[in-house]
Amino acid sequence: GDSVTQMEGPVTLSEEAFLTINCTYTATGYPSLFWYVQYPGEGLQLLLKATKADDKGSNKGFEATYRKETTSFHLEKGSVQVSDSAVYFCALTLLYGQNFVFGPGTRLSVLP
Amino acid sequence: SQTIHQWPATLVQPVGSPLSLECTVEGTSNPNLYWYRQAAGRGLQLLFYSVGIGQISSEVPQNLSASRPQDRQFILSSKKLLLSDSGFYLCAWSVKVQGEDGHYGYTFGSGTRLTVV
Numbered sequence: 001g002d003s004v005t006q007m008e009g010p011v012t013l014s015e016e017a018f019l020t021i022n023c024t025y026t027a028t029g030y031p032s033l034f035w036y037v038q039y040p041g042e043g044l045q046l047l048l049k050a051t052k053a054d055d056k057g058s059n060k061g062f063e064a065t066y067r068k069e070t071t072s073f074h075l076e077k078g079s080v081q082v083s084d085s086a087v088y089f090c091a092l093t094l095l096y097g098q099n100f101v102f103g104p105g106t107r108l109s110v111l112p
Numbered sequence: 113s114q115t116i117h118q119w120p121a122t123l124v125q126p127v128g129s130p131l132s133l134e135c136t137v138e139g140t141s142n143p144n145l146y147w148y149r150q151a152a153g154r155g156l157q158l159l160f161y162s163v164g165i166g167q168i169s170s171e172v173p174q175n176l177s178a179s180r181p182q183d184r185q186f187i188l189s190s191k192k193l194l195l196s197d198s199g200f201y202l203c204a205w206s207v208k209v210q211g212e213d214g215h216y217g218y219t220f221g222s223g224t225r226l227t228v229v
Contacts, residue, residue: 034218036220041225042222042223043118043202043220043221043222043223044156044202044204044220045220046218046219089155089156093218099146099158099161099171100158100218102156103155104155105155105156
């Protein structure tokens with residue numbers, strides 16, 4: 001079946017460090033890929049998305065590129081801030097699909 | 113604008129008591145609606161989804177049920193809560209995003225933290 005694998009963490013970084021959170025997927029069709037962020041005590045917010053191969057999603061300094069050849073959608077940020085501390089979920093949905101498949105989430109803690 | 117309301121934000125219930133969580137959507141019609149659960153330290157698990165009034169699909173057999181009495185209302189219920197029902201419950205809705213064929217955007221509510229004691 002369709003699945004998403006991501007590093008579970010927790011990931012602890014110092015402020016201004018470089019961030020990479022790996023995400024790989026398996027899908028029976030051609031998925032759209034997403035990163036969602038969940039701040040403490042809140043619901044999930046869409047961070048960025050990419051709907052076809054080689055697309056780059058970006059938002060708030062975060063970036064991820066849809067790599068079909070490696071079935072990956074790694075999340076990166078050049079300089080993290082304390083306010084980026086949250087849980088990050090990688091997810092996919094199939095073209096015309098109605099349901100999302102989420103990874104287990106990666107907890108990021110950024111220390112001042 | 114499109115918004116999603118979910119309540120209550122937190123709930124503490126004794127084992128064996130009933131449950132009713134409500135989710136309503138504004139600013140859109142005929143959305144797909146979803147209930148997810150996030151257990152402590154774990155990922156998201158899809159519980160139910162609905163593509164229309166009275167149409168409910170269950171992903172995980174359990175003592176929970178869902179109903180959609182109106183187009184923009186989705187209710188999660190239980191007759192008797194178990195300790196294992198504790199978790200963070202998220203409602204979400206989706207519609208087809210204009211200009212992106214087949215791509216369903218997804219918007220989450222703020223969640224209900226349920227503790228069964």
